[in-house]
Amino acid sequence: MxxxxxxxxxxxxxxxxxxxxxxxxxxxxxxxxxxxxxxxxxxxxxxxxxxxxxxxxxxxxxxxxxxxxxxxxxxxxxxxxxxxxxxxxxxxxxxxxxxxxxxxxxxxxxxxxxxxxxxxxxxxxxxxxxxxxxxxxxxxxxxxxxxxxxxxxxxxxxxxxxxxxxxxxxxxxxxxxxxxxxxxxxxxxxxxxDIDRLREYLRQSAKAEDDLVWVLKSAKNTPSPIDAYFGGVFYIGPIFTAFRGTPDAVEYYQLLRGEIEQRIAARMGPVTPDGDLGEEKYRLVVEGPPNWTSFREFWKMFYEEGAVVVASTYTKVGGVYDYDGFRHDPDNPLESLAEYCLGCYTNRNLPTRVDMIEQYLEDYQADGLLVNSIKSCNSFSAGQLMIMRTIEERTGKPAAFIETDLVDPRYFSPANVKNRLESYFQMIEQKRRAGGSARAA
Amino acid sequence: MDTWVKDMRKLNDIVDYCQTLYDDLNFTAARDWKAAKPGRHVIGYMPTYVPREIIHAAGMLPLGVLGGGDNLEVIHGDAYYQSYICRIPRSTIELAVTKRLNFVDGMLFPSTCDVIRNLSGIWKLLYPDVYSRYFDVPQNFTSAVGGTYYVQELRELAEGLEGISGTKITDEALNRSIDLYNKNRRLVNDVYNVRQVTPWKALSWEVYLLMRAGMVLPVEEHSQLMTDYLAAVQAEDRPKRDNCRVIVQGSFCEQPPLNLVKSIELAGCYIVDDDYMLVNRWLQDEVPTDGNPMENLADAFLNYSGETACKYVPEREDKGKFLIDAVRERRAEGVIFAAPSFCDPALLDRPMLSGALARENIPHISFKYAENSGQMQPIREQAGTFADTIKLWGEA
The missing domain is CATH 3.40.50.11890 (Rossmann fold)
Structure with missing residues (x-):
C-alpha cells in the first residue's frame, strides 16, 4: 500500500x-x-x-x-x-x-x-x-x-x-x-x-457523500474489501460529525476510496486491528449500533471467525446516502437539509427499515442478518424482533440476535455474545449444507 | 354488555359499571356500539393525546387502548419485545394477536416515545390492510410554524378517516363534536375539582375508573356518567381521614394497576391530581365551536394544552412550572413520581422535575411499576412512610 x-x-x-x-x-x-x-x-x-x-x-x-x-x-x-x-x-x-x-x-x-x-x-x-x-x-x-x-x-x-x-x-x-x-x-x-456560503459547503458535502457511498458499496465485492460495521464506523466518522461540508472530508473520502480501490485490485479483505482479514467465511448484514466499551473485543469475535459485515444500518444513522440516492443539494439548500434530517435511518418507519435490510441482504449477497440489540436505545431496539421475523420470512436467510449496550460496560457479556455468534455461524453453515431456511438463534 | 342507563344513579352502580368496563379486555361496549348500527367504525388510539373530536365527527368511536393491565396474560406479545422494553407495547400486541382488537378499523399511535412510535411500524407490518397512523404533533408552538404544520396533519388524519367511512367530515360536524368534547372536559375538570376539595368522598380509584370509562364509551355517555357520578358522590357520607395530599406524576402512558392507585390511598395519601389518561383533559380551555375547527384545534394544542414529558418545554425557567403550579392550586403536600419501568419520557424527565420541586421545598418520592405489578407491599410502605414524613415533619 x-x-x-x-x-x-x-x-x-x-x-x-x-x-x-x-x-x-x-x-x-x-x-x-x-x-x-x-x-x-x-x-x-x-x-x-x-x-x-x-x-x-x-x-x-x-x-x-x-x-x-x-x-x-x-x-x-x-x-x-x-x-x-x-x-x-x-x-x-x-x-x-x-x-x-x-x-x-x-x-x-x-x-x-x-x-x-x-x-x-x-x-x-x-x-x-x-x-x-x-x-x-x-x-x-x-x-x-x-x-x-x-x-x-x-x-x-x-x-x-x-x-x-x-x-x-x-x-x-x-x-x-x-x-x-x-x-x-x-x-x-x-x-x-449567507446562503451562497451554505451552497458551497453543501457542494463539498455531496462530493464526500459520493465517495462514501462508493466505499460502502465496495462491500458488494467478494471478498469484501471493507467491514461495513466495525470498519464502517470509522468511515462514517467525518461525514457524521464536524466535517461534512469541509475540504478535509472530501480529501479524506478520496484517500479512503483510493485505498479501497487498491484492496479490491489486490483481492484483499478488510483491515482489522490485527491486520488484514484472511479468508472471508461469512457475509453479514448488521442492524443496530455497536457496543463501544468493548469495541475491539466485539469486533474480534467476528474477524476471528472470518465474518465480515458487508452492510449495516448503524452507518446510516447520521444520514442515508446509499439506499435512495439522497445527496445534499446546493441548488435547494434548505430543502435539502430538511430532507437529510427527515431521511436519517431511525427517522424511517419500521417497514422501510425492513425493506432496506432486505435489499442489503440481496445486493450484498449476505448470508444473514445479525441484530445487535442495545439495551438503552429504544429508537433502534423496539421492533427489532419484528424486523428479524419479517426478514426471515421474506428472504429465508437466518437471523440472529445478541444484546449489548452502547457505553455501559455492565451490559457487555463477552461469553454470551461469543456463544451466540458461534451458534449463528454454525447455523449459517447448516443452512448452506441444507440449502434451505434456518430459524433464528 | 348493558350500556349506561340514566336511572342508575347510585354511586356503587356507577363504580361497578366502570369496573366492568375496565375489566373487559374484549371491549364489549365498543363492539356493541359498532354492531348496533351498520356502517359504524371504531378507531383505536394509544396514549398520550389524539384529537378525538375528529374521530367523533367522522361518526366513529374513539377507543382508548391502554395496554392489557394486570389481568392479561401476555404470551405472544413477549415474543415481539426484549426484556428491557416497557410492558404496554407487548400487551397491546397481545390484545391484537388474540383478536381482541379485531373489530377496530384503524389505530392511531401518538407521538409519545420511540416505543409507541415503532409500534406503529409493527402494526403496519402485522396488519397492512388496517388503517394505522403515527400521529405526530408539533414541538414548535408558534402558529405560523408549528400551527401550519399541525393543521395539515389534522387534515391528513381526517382524510384517512374519511377513507374508511366514505363520508366527508364537515366543519359543522366537527364543531358539534368539539362542543361535546368541551362539555366532556368541563365534567372531567369538575370531577378532579371535587376530588381536590373532598378527596375522602371522590376516592381516587373510583375517579380512575370513571376516567377509564371515557376510553371506551361514546363521549355523550361518558359525560352523562360523570354528571351522575358528581351528583352521587356529593350525597355520599364518607369519613375524612388524616391523609396527606399528593400528586401522582409520570403515569401518562402505561397505566398502573388499579391496586397501585388503591394502595397509595390506603397508605395514607389522597391523590389530588394525576396524569393518568391525559387525553381526557389535554386541552385546558374551551375550543371555539365556530370558525375553522381544524385551526381551532391546532390553536388549542399550541396555546393551552397540558404538559407532559413527551412535550418540549421551550424555556428553561418553565420546566416543572406546571407541576409546581399544580401543587399550589391543588394544595398538595407532596409529589409521588410513579413511572413505568423503562419509560424513557417519564424517567428522563424525572430528575428535572424533582430538581424543580426540591428548589421549592416540595417533598417527593419516586418508584417504578409495570401495568401487571402484583406486589404492592413495598409501594404501600414507601407511600406510607412518605405520608408519615409529611404529617410528622411537614409544615403545619
Whole structure:
C-alpha cells in the first residue's frame, strides 16, 4: 500500500499499520477537539448538536464549532471511562433504565466535561436540538440546558410514519430553519447568514457523500474489501460529525476510496486491528449500533471467525446516502437539509427499515442478518424482533440476535455474545449444507 | 354488555359499571356500539393525546387502548419485545394477536416515545390492510410554524378517516363534536375539582375508573356518567381521614394497576391530581365551536394544552412550572413520581422535575411499576412512610 505509515502503540508495543486515511481522520478529530477546548481563546462559538440531523454545513456558516455529545460519549466508552460516568449519573438520580449516552454525558459534566485531549470542554453557546429519529434527544438537551443554562434552539423533524416525506413535513422543517434556527444562529454567533456560503459547503458535502457511498458499496465485492460495521464506523466518522461540508472530508473520502480501490485490485479483505482479514467465511448484514466499551473485543469475535459485515444500518444513522440516492443539494439548500434530517435511518418507519435490510441482504449477497440489540436505545431496539421475523420470512436467510449496550460496560457479556455468534455461524453453515431456511438463534 | 342507563344513579352502580368496563379486555361496549348500527367504525388510539373530536365527527368511536393491565396474560406479545422494553407495547400486541382488537378499523399511535412510535411500524407490518397512523404533533408552538404544520396533519388524519367511512367530515360536524368534547372536559375538570376539595368522598380509584370509562364509551355517555357520578358522590357520607395530599406524576402512558392507585390511598395519601389518561383533559380551555375547527384545534394544542414529558418545554425557567403550579392550586403536600419501568419520557424527565420541586421545598418520592405489578407491599410502605414524613415533619 502506497499511503501507509508504520506507527508504534506504546501500550501494546505492537506495530500497527495505519492507512493515510486513518491518519488523516485522526488529525482532523484531534484538531477539532483542540479547537473546541480552545474555543474561548480562539474567540469561537460552540453549538452542541446530534449526529442524526446534524446541520454541520449550517453551523459552519456562522463560524461556529460543532460539538456532538454522542461522539463524546463514544470516545469515553472506547476509553473505558463511561462506566464510572454512568454510575455517577445514576447516583445523581438518573434512572438505570434510560439511555447510557445521556448518563455518560451527564456523568462527564460532573467530572468537568473533559475532552479526549484531556482539556475541559467549553460550555456550549447554543444547544441545537435536532430532534431527529430519537425521542431521547428531546430530554437530553432539556437536561443539558438545565445544567448549562445556555440557549436552546429546537428543530423538530417529524417522523416519517408512513414511510414517505410529505410536503408538509419538508415545509415544516424548512420553516423552522428559516424562522427559528437561522435567526438564532445569527444572534448567538453575530454572523449574518449567507446562503451562497451554505451552497458551497453543501457542494463539498455531496462530493464526500459520493465517495462514501462508493466505499460502502465496495462491500458488494467478494471478498469484501471493507467491514461495513466495525470498519464502517470509522468511515462514517467525518461525514457524521464536524466535517461534512469541509475540504478535509472530501480529501479524506478520496484517500479512503483510493485505498479501497487498491484492496479490491489486490483481492484483499478488510483491515482489522490485527491486520488484514484472511479468508472471508461469512457475509453479514448488521442492524443496530455497536457496543463501544468493548469495541475491539466485539469486533474480534467476528474477524476471528472470518465474518465480515458487508452492510449495516448503524452507518446510516447520521444520514442515508446509499439506499435512495439522497445527496445534499446546493441548488435547494434548505430543502435539502430538511430532507437529510427527515431521511436519517431511525427517522424511517419500521417497514422501510425492513425493506432496506432486505435489499442489503440481496445486493450484498449476505448470508444473514445479525441484530445487535442495545439495551438503552429504544429508537433502534423496539421492533427489532419484528424486523428479524419479517426478514426471515421474506428472504429465508437466518437471523440472529445478541444484546449489548452502547457505553455501559455492565451490559457487555463477552461469553454470551461469543456463544451466540458461534451458534449463528454454525447455523449459517447448516443452512448452506441444507440449502434451505434456518430459524433464528 | 348493558350500556349506561340514566336511572342508575347510585354511586356503587356507577363504580361497578366502570369496573366492568375496565375489566373487559374484549371491549364489549365498543363492539356493541359498532354492531348496533351498520356502517359504524371504531378507531383505536394509544396514549398520550389524539384529537378525538375528529374521530367523533367522522361518526366513529374513539377507543382508548391502554395496554392489557394486570389481568392479561401476555404470551405472544413477549415474543415481539426484549426484556428491557416497557410492558404496554407487548400487551397491546397481545390484545391484537388474540383478536381482541379485531373489530377496530384503524389505530392511531401518538407521538409519545420511540416505543409507541415503532409500534406503529409493527402494526403496519402485522396488519397492512388496517388503517394505522403515527400521529405526530408539533414541538414548535408558534402558529405560523408549528400551527401550519399541525393543521395539515389534522387534515391528513381526517382524510384517512374519511377513507374508511366514505363520508366527508364537515366543519359543522366537527364543531358539534368539539362542543361535546368541551362539555366532556368541563365534567372531567369538575370531577378532579371535587376530588381536590373532598378527596375522602371522590376516592381516587373510583375517579380512575370513571376516567377509564371515557376510553371506551361514546363521549355523550361518558359525560352523562360523570354528571351522575358528581351528583352521587356529593350525597355520599364518607369519613375524612388524616391523609396527606399528593400528586401522582409520570403515569401518562402505561397505566398502573388499579391496586397501585388503591394502595397509595390506603397508605395514607389522597391523590389530588394525576396524569393518568391525559387525553381526557389535554386541552385546558374551551375550543371555539365556530370558525375553522381544524385551526381551532391546532390553536388549542399550541396555546393551552397540558404538559407532559413527551412535550418540549421551550424555556428553561418553565420546566416543572406546571407541576409546581399544580401543587399550589391543588394544595398538595407532596409529589409521588410513579413511572413505568423503562419509560424513557417519564424517567428522563424525572430528575428535572424533582430538581424543580426540591428548589421549592416540595417533598417527593419516586418508584417504578409495570401495568401487571402484583406486589404492592413495598409501594404501600414507601407511600406510607412518605405520608408519615409529611404529617410528622411537614409544615403545619
Amino acid at each position: 502506497s499511503n501507509q505509515t508504520q506507527i508504534t502503540t506504546p501500550a501494546a508495543s505492537q506495530e500497527v499499520i495505519k492507512d493515510a486515511s486513518m491518519l488523516k481522520q485522526k488529525a482532523m478529530i484531534a484538531d477539532n477537539y483542540d479547537k473546541l477546548t480552545r474555543a474561548k481563546e480562539l474567540g469561537l462559538k460552540v453549538a452542541s448538536t446530534y449526529v442524526p440531523g446534524n446541520l454541520n454545513e449550517l453551523i459552519m456558516c456562522f463560524d461556529m464549532l460543532n460539538n456532538l455529545p454522542e461522539i463524546n460519549a463514544i470516545q469515553n466508552g472506547m476509553r473505558k471511562k463511561s462506566g464510572g460516568m454512568i454510575m455517577d449519573a445514576e447516583k445523581m438520580g438518573h434512572s438505570e433504565d434510560v439511555c447510557t449516552y445521556v448518563k455518560a454525558d451527564i456523568g462527564n459534566m460532573a467530572k468537568g466535561s473533559i475532552a479526549p485531549n484531556g482539556k475541559p470542554m467549553p460550555v456550549p453557546d447554543l444547544l441545537l436540538l435536532s430532534y431527529t429519529g430519537c425521542f431521547t434527544f428531546l430530554k437530553w438537551f432539556e437536561l443539558l440546558r438545565d445544567q448549562y443554562g445556555c440557549e436552546t434552539a429546537m428543530l423538530h423533524v417529524p417522523y416519517t410514519g408512513d414511510g414517505i416525506i410529505t410536503d408538509n413535513m419538508r415545509d415544516y422543517v424548512v420553516k423552522q430553519l428559516k424562522e427559528v434556527l437561522i435567526p438564532t444562529l445569527e444572534r448567538v454567533s453575530g454572523v449574518k447568514f
